[in-house]
Amino acid sequence: MHKALIGAVVAAGMLAAGPLSAQGGKLVTQGVTDTEILIGTHTDLSGPLAGVGVEVRDAMLMRIEELNAAGGIHGRKFRLIVEDSGYDAKKAVLAAQKLVERDKVFALVFPFGTGPALATLPITREKGIPLLFAGSGAVAFHTPPSESSFGYFLPDHFFMRLGIDYAARELKPKRVGLIYQGDDYGEAMLAGAKESLARHKIDLVETVSYKPGATDFSAQVAKLKAANIDLLLLGTALRETAGVARERQKLDWDVKMLGGFPVYNTISVALAKGAMEGTYAVGQNRIFYPDSAPPQVKAFYDKYRAKFSRDPGPTSVAVYSAMSWVAEAAERAGRDLTANGLIQGFYKIRSTDIFGTPEVTFTAQRHMPPLRGFIAQVRNGRWESLTPFLE
């Protein structure tokens, strides 16, 4: 009850502040001393996406350690403050306020999860603090172009488009269903699905949703089965993907499944215990397996595993890359580091990485990585890429 009241007051405050700072106030520089650059993030360390949320923290810590060991950026070392949002927008708002106003971070890097990250965008925009590479496919971070924010994950509807184009070509479905998370991420998947399916003139005959945090999908999957679909689109995240797959198995149903980048991860596959075999997904960063990875990727793997006792996932790779871009932009901004200088530094980046990703650049109109993805499928418990990077 009390929480709801705080949430309502904060929301009202944000609504009031919104129109005044729609395109962002001036960029503000704080959190930079002679020896240190202070950055902050919030991620899910205890909620439904914690399995991936901890990768955000771990990968960022690892990259920062490497950067600091190499001498830092123009003599300044990075220091990171991590807050737990529990994948709850209300907690994320409080975390962001603390980081921006009390800790006075230079930038928020990779705040994780569409709901939580979107909730903190008005705060960083109003205070003029850069929000770099939000861990979300929501378009608000880069469309309309805003000076102070970047998104990392490509728009959910872009993935839907790639996925559905592939499905229309290869799987030729006639009746499509969608299960989606009842939040901003899921709504984006729904909108993307509707748009892309309409373009191919394929019927979206049944859509069902679930509350974030739900673990029982029997009713939803039963409804989808009764609708007689031949392709199930997954607007799900981590354990929900596994849960839906297991429900499908329980009902003895073999409908094909296709999801966006959140579905493309190893945690869901492990949790599903074979139920995800044959599932398709669209990916942004490739998943590598230790026994088949190129040597430099294997080195990354081994180091990550040794440090954190877990395998890195595609989100670890994403965060590692994002932090590398932040460092490169700060380097190009020069010794006199300001928030403005940092943003300009991003436009000078021509980055390639050890993971074989095609070259990454940013422009004032495109505050996200270049639009491309690939299709993959679970075969024998592993993700196998079916296509090269597609535009």
Added chain:
Amino acid sequence: MFADLAQTVIGGIAVGCVYGLTALGFVMIYKATEVLNFAQGELMMVAAFAAVAAVSLVGAPFWLAAVLAIAAAALAGAAIDRLLLRPLVGEPVFAIVMATIGLSYLLRSSVSMVPGWGSETLSLDSPFTGKFLRVGGVALSQDHLMAIVATVLACAVLFMFFRYTRTGIAMQAVSQNQLAASFVGVRVKRMFTLVWALSATVAGLAGVLLAPLTFVHVNMGLIGLNALPAAVLGGFGSIPGAIVGGLLVGLAEAFAGRFGPDGSKEIVPHVLLLAVLLVRPQGLFGISLKRRV
């Protein structure tokens, strides 16, 4: 169509059994001690994690893991009574309820601090997972059937315990009138500990039955909030009522989820709760006690 209906019914009854067991635990404690145990769901969660730990660390088969988990839950229940609640005897009920709410937070946070458990979602497979009983063209999940059978057995055991054993009768005496019970020689404090242990055992059983149906994770105890409507529906002082209430909530949820509009599944238990409180506040089996002045 019939297959669909059958699967919905069986699934609803299975989840209803879990609700019923959780509600049963609530009601048992409430009847004996007049305390609302808001940590009931968390006891279920701890038992589920204990079972997963037994399977993954010790390699125990499901049965053994289940027994160990339930035993651990029983011990936890007894410990909660001795360590948390006995010092609070005589305090206002509100304070004791706050203590149980605090306990629920404590259990959630403690579990989330355990490395390998905390931030993860885990799964527990039973020997029945992935298997079906095919009856007349309908594939019924064996995990669902196991939950139903286990609940029926547990209820039978509890019934016999309360009816035919000295301890069971003594517990009933304490529930009805603590003072009178102590006058006839019942060790009331010991009964309290026993009730907590028994209620925790039932919660542990619920956890072990629920785990193969969904996932094991730190917030799975929140399902205990759905058991409260079940207990109220059945009549808060009635033990068989708790089970029936649980079944009704489970079935209503299953049907709402399958045939109702999107999102109705989540609100059904609470709508039922409101309806019961408006129409028949004493629940289906509850007795409305009127004080004679």
